[in-house]
Amino acid sequence: MFVQHLLVTAGVPAAVHVAAQQAVSSYALTPGRFWSFVAIGLGLVGVVVGGLALARPAGRLGIETGRLGAALALGAGLVGAVGGAVVVATSGGQLGTGGGLAGGGVAVVLGLVGVALGGLALVRARRTA
Numbered sequence: 001m002f003v004q005h006l007l008v009t010a011g012v013p014a015a016v017h018v019a020a021q022q023a024v025s026s027y028a029l030t031p032g033r034f035w036s037f038v039a040i041g042l043g044l045v046g047v048v049v050g051g052l053a054l055a056r057p058a059g060r061l062g063i064e065t066g067r068l069g070a071a072l073a074l075g076a077g078l079v080g081a082v083g084g085a086v087v088v089a090t091s092g093g094q095l096g097t098g099g100g101l102a103g104g105g106v107a108v109v110l111g112l113v114g115v116a117l118g119g120l121a122l123v124r125a126r127r128t129a
Helices: 002-010 014-021 031-055 066-090 101-128
Strands: none
Touching (some): 031 101
């Protein structure tokens, strides 16, 4: 409250402060964006591997990949979700500032979906074994 009062009394318009916060280019790869991309990638690996483990519990060569795929999906999804949550927690709190807030949110959702698919595949693999 004190800082806002100080800025208003100094005669600095609020638009200047908003422009100063968004000084990062839309195409710049900031650390927040980088880590949100890494977390999105891990969450996406969890979703794809979990879906494949759920759809095909036995591999093409007859080797049972259900448990391995389920465990990989659980691990990748969990790391992706936690990484996304860390990015969301440490971002600046505004979209478009380069903190990775949007990407972190996407990573949390993808990671949780990967964990759910991996868990379902693991339950199915244990039931058939």
